[in-house]
Amino acid sequence: GESVGLHLPTLSVQEGDNSIINCAYSNSASDYFIWYKQESGKGPQFIIDIRSNMDKRQGQRVTVLLNKTVKHLSLQIAATQPGDSAVYFCAERWAGNQFYFGTGTSLTVIP
């Protein structure tokens, strides 16, 4: 029979283009946020983080933007490469040490 799974938002981009992945978080008291990348068959891998006292942080080819007013987080990937194809999760930290993850976005890079 047909399997039922989580319907992830999907994003397809051309190689070399910029990607923007969005995340709405739930707790206005969350003070720390992380973006993770998960490739098929592997565990989540840290990409970049941001604390709630910041609104932007840049890494190598990635930028995270935080808008606390609307509880929104975004991940921008510059010059997207085939190796960037994966599921991307945002995670928010509650009460100092509990992390809650979003459902994820599946990114496909078209060569």
Add this chain to the structure above:
Amino acid sequence: DSGVTQTPKHLITATGQRVTLRCSPRSGDLSVYWYQQSLDQGLQFLIQYYNGEERAKGNILERFSAQQFPDLHSELNLSSLELGDSALYFCASSPQWGDEQFFGPGTRLTVL
């Protein structure tokens, strides 16, 4: 390679059985987190230990329990298994608590 190890990689068992999943954190990390990732629920936080003590509980069923040993490795015990317990179980570690977590490769549990 994150430095976090999990065993076994795959586990197939029957309903009603009990299994133990093992996790070794990165060298020097004191916190261990357990997560369940299923097809219909995404990544769910189960429980966290810090230096041997339970620090936080998430959506962990009463049939599940965990502990962290003096050498800082952790075990997740799943009992009275049901079909719906089939999932990937990830362990993650961090140096203290509340900071960046490093994930292991996961254990895929299949309950038949």
